Amino acid sequence: MQNTLHTVCGIDFGTSNSTVAIVRGGETTLVPVEEAHTTIPSAIFYPGNGSLPVYGRQAIHAYTEREPGRLMRSLKSILGSELMAEKTAVGGQYRSFESILVGFLAHLKAKTEAFAGTPIEAVVMGRPVHFVDDNDVVDARAEAKLADIARAAGFKTVSFQFEPIAAALSFEHTLARDELVFISDIGGGTADFSIVAVGPERRSRTDRSKDILASDGIRVGGTNLDMKLSMSAVMPHLGSRSKTKTGLDLPRWPFVDLATWHRIHTIATSKNMNTLKQILADCAEPGVFERYIEVIRGQNGHLIAARVEQAKIDLSAKDSVDIDLNDTMRGLQTKTDRPGFEQAIDAELQRLKKAVSATLAASGRSGADITTVFLTGGTSAVPAVKNLMTGLFANARTIEGDLFNSVGFGLALEAKRRHPEPGKSKKVSGKAKG
Numbered sequence: 001m002q003n004t005l006h007t008v009c010g011i012d013f014g015t016s017n018s019t020v021a022i023v024r025g026g027e028t029t030l031v032p033v034e035e036a037h038t039t040i041p042s043a044i045f046y047p048g049n050g051s052l053p054v055y056g057r058q059a060i061h062a063y064t065e066r067e068p069g070r071l072m073r074s075l076k077s078i079l080g081s082e083l084m085a086e087k088t089a090v091g092g093q094y095r096s097f098e099s100i101l102v103g104f105l106a107h108l109k110a111k112t113e114a115f116a117g118t119p120i121e122a123v124v125m126g127r128p129v130h131f132v133d134d135n136d137v138v139d140a141r142a143e144a145k146l147a148d149i150a151r152a153a154g155f156k157t158v159s160f161q162f163e164p165i166a167a168a169l170s171f172e173h174t175l176a177r178d179e180l181v182f183i184s185d186i187g188g189g190t191a192d193f194s195i196v197a198v199g200p201e202r203r204s205r206t207d208r209s210k211d212i213l214a215s216d217g218i219r220v221g222g223t224n225l226d227m228k229l230s231m232s233a234v235m236p237h238l239g240s241r242s243k244t245k246t247g248l249d250l251p252r253w254p255f256v257d258l259a260t261w262h263r264i265h266t267i268a269t270s271k272n273m274n275t276l277k278q279i280l281a282d283c284a285e286p287g288v289f290e291r292y293i294e295v296i297r298g299q300n301g302h303l304i305a306a307r308v309e310q311a312k313i314d315l316s317a318k319d320s321v322d323i324d325l326n327d328t329m330r331g332l333q334t335k336t337d338r339p340g341f342e343q344a345i346d347a348e349l350q351r352l353k354k355a356v357s358a359t360l361a362a363s364g365r366s367g368a369d370i371t372t373v374f375l376t377g378g379t380s381a382v383p384a385v386k387n388l389m390t391g392l393f394a395n396a397r398t399i400e401g402d403l404f405n406s407v408g409f410g411l412a413l414e415a416k417r418r419h420p421e422p423g424k425s426k427k428v429s430g431k432a433k434g
């Protein structure tokens, strides 16, 4: 039965996982978007027989069960890029990535409306502080594209808020005293930081712009760490360190693409397959690169990426782990350990450190002024990342928030502020504040 309560929502469309929270009758609730889960992997599977796409864990399951069709993940990473306008063959048709993402957001909307029991017209979408590094034009294009996608999915009123500001609102939601919080939201695709004055009295203000001292972000996230781990631990077994007959290095792109979530599905074009065969013919020891071609032909790219990602996740709790790829390449087992992983991701750790310093500098405060470091985003679980974040603030306590739901919940709090119940209070501006 339809309920008549005023209902608005916040959507955290993530590189790896998405969440939705709604506000109805003044109450903020996370939506069970896939069965009982409040998170859904941002994954889409188009069955080869042309039937309707499936999403989330179900999409990953269809792929791992080797149902014919195509899996796509990490599509947020291509917002703003040229790839967005390209069409790709899925489910027996050529579709644009844009229309594929409309399907994903429409799925989230339908799940949310079924849970709420009412249509929902207004959404506050999360966005990273920068979709791409150092390019404001592409950045604006990515946000505009995401707004188009949300409207095409059926939302009438679409606005944005920075993901780390949403996390700050979540943290503030239950806070009993004033704090100066450093928010670190490091997810699958981006690392986003904000420094915000939060507190019980500030919470009810309509204009928070003075409380937001700085926001910044870079395109470093868990998928970059997966890429680096794959390049160091797995790709050498597929030929990345092999030589040509004349002693040159093999080109890097086949390995980088296979190690990069959002590029895996771009490899198996017929043009690329011809190039790969030429590379094979030119190899000094073709045996190793033959494995690469076998992986592409067997559509095992996402399987390898998933095993590498799992190894990375396991390394958050263990010192060393096995990566068993026997089912994708006969006899291939490899090992990785935490020191090796930390070495492989050193450039990313340095970039994170620099970005934290830049955020602090922009806020006009020193690290010693920060009272709490609030960690969210799945990549905050990587010990080297966590140590880096906490080590930079001498006087702060560290709070590990709900790594996967803080942003979505905070976006709904923002939606409540921007779209108050009719008759309750004035509507405020829907622009992202930085």
Ligand SMILES: Nc1ncnc2c1ncn2[C@@H]1O[C@H](COP(=O)(O)OP(=O)(O)OP(=O)(O)O)[C@@H](O)[C@H]1O
Pocket (backbone or CB within 6 Å): 013, 014, 015, 016, 017, 018, 076, 163, 186, 187, 188, 189, 190, 191, 221, 222, 223, 309, 312, 313, 314, 316, 376, 377, 378, 379, 380, 381, 382, 403, 404
């Ligand atoms: N225990 C863990 N240790 C290390 N990494 C982890 C762990 N759990 C999850 N991750 C990583 O966290 C990332 C996903 O985090 P999250 O769901 O916060 O990202 P997202 O919100 O989808 O991405 P973004 O906000 O960057 O668009 C993945 O790269 C995943 O491998």
Ligand SMILES: [Mg+2]
Pocket (backbone or CB within 6 Å): 012, 014, 015, 163, 185, 187, 188, 377, 407
């Ligand atoms: Mg996120």
